[in-house]
C-alpha cells in the first residue's frame with residue numbers, strides 16, 4: 001500500500017499544469033490562478049508621502065529654533081509646489097506628497113500654534129520621521145506574484161494598487177462529480193428503510209467550488225457497470241478531472257475500478273491511511289480520475305489529503321502542502337501502527353497553548369465527527385496511540401482566509 005506522501009507525489013508527478021489561458025478583469029479574478037507572473041510597473045509608494053497629518057519641515061532647522069513659519073500646505077491629491085527656506089514648514093496631510101525641500105514630518109498633536117502660521121514643535125521627531133519613501137514597499141520591475149499563484153481578495157486589491165486592470169489566468173478546471181450506489185436517494189425524496197440520502201456529492205461539490213473549480217454535477221449513478229461506464233465516458237468528454245465516490249472497495253457491487261481499468265487506466269489503488277484506504281487514482285484518456293471511498297468521512301478526508309493537491313496542480317496552482325500546527329493532546333487518542341490516521345479533533349486555545357481533543361466516535365461513516373470537529377489530527381503511519389500531553393500535528397478543517 002502506498003503511503004499518503006508517496007500517493008500525493010505520484011499524482012503530482014503525473015499531472016501537468018494546464019496550457020489554456022484567458023485574460024480577465026481583476027474584479028472577476030478572485031480564486032483564479034495566474035498563468036503569468038505579475039511584475040510591478042510602478043514604484044510603491046510612487047512618491048514620497050506623509051504618514052501623518054502634521055507639519056513638514058527641514059530637520060536641519062531644528063538646531064536653531066523649534067518654531068517654524070507655515071508657508072503653505074500639501075493635501076493628498078493637491079501637492080505643495082513651492083520650496084521651503086530656512087525656518088519654514090508646511091501643513092501636510094496623510095498621503096500627501098512630500099516636497100523635495102521637506103525631509104521630516106511632525107504629527108500635529110506634537111505641535112502647538114503660537115500665532116496664525118507660527119508653529120511650535122513640542123516634541124521633535126528623528127530626522128526623516130513619518131515619511132513613506134518612494135519605492136520602499138515595491139520597486140518597478142519587482143515580481144509581485146509568480147505564475148501559479150491563486151488570487152485572494154487581498155491580491156485583487158494589491159493588483160489594483162499597482163494599476164493592473166487585467167490578469168492572465170488559466171481556464172478554470174472543470175471537475176465532474178457523481179455518486180454511485182443503489183442505496184442512494186436525493187435529499188427531499190421519499191426514502192425506504194434500506195436507503196440513505198446521498199451526502200457525499202453535496203460535500204464534494206461545495207468543497208470543489210470553494211477550491212475555485214467549475215463543477216459539473218452528474219448526479220447519482222446506480223451500481224450498474226454499464227451505467228457507470230456511460231457516466232465515465234460522458235464525464236471524460238467534458239471535464240479535466242472526475243471525482244466520484246463509492247464502489248472502490250472489494251464488495252460485489254464495487255464496479256468503479258473495473259470500469260476505469262476497462263476504459264482507461266488505474267494508476268494506483270489503496271493508500272495506507274485511515275479513513276480512506278480504498279482511494280483510487282487513474283485516468284480515462286486525458287481526464288484524471290479520483291475514486292473516493294463511499295464512507296462520507298473517507299470521501300471528505302481523501303478529497304482534502306489526496307485529490308486536492310493533485311487538482312490544484314492540474315488547475316495550474318503551485319503546490320504548497322496544507323499548513324499544519326502543533327497542539328498538545330488534551331486526552332489519549334487510540335491508534336494502531338500501520339496507516340496514517342486523520343482523526344477528527346476539536347482544537348482549542350487553553351491555558352496559553354493549543355490543545356486538541358477527540359471529536360468523538362471516529363467511524364468513517366459518521367459525518368457528525370467532521371461537524372463536531374474543527375481539525376484533523378494527523379498521526380503518522382508508524383506511530384501508535386497518543387498519550388495525553390503528547391504533541392501532535394493538526395490541520396484546520398476550515399482554512400483561514402488569508
Ligand SMILES: Nc1nc2c(c(=O)[nH]1)N[C@H]1C(S)=C(S)[C@@H](COP(=O)(O)OP(=O)(O)OC[C@H]3O[C@@H](n4cnc5c(N)ncnc54)[C@H](O)[C@@H]3O)O[C@H]1N2
Nearest residue numbers: 179181198199200201246247248249254277293294295298
Ligand atoms: N472486505 C472489505 N470491506 C471493506 C473494506 C476492505 O478493505 N475490505 N474497506 C472498507 C472501507 S475502509 C471503506 S471506506 C469502504 C469503501 O467502500 P466503497 O468505496 O466501495 O463504498 P461503498 O461500498 O459504495 O459505500 C461505503 C459506505 O458509504 C456509504 N455511501 C456511499 N456513497 C455515499 C454517498 N454518496 N453519500 C452518503 N453515503 C454514501 C454507503 O452507503 C456505505 O455505507 O469499504 C469498506 N469495506
Ligand code: MOO
Nearest residue numbers: 275276277298364
Ligand atoms: O478507510 Mo475507510 O475509508 O475508513 O472507511
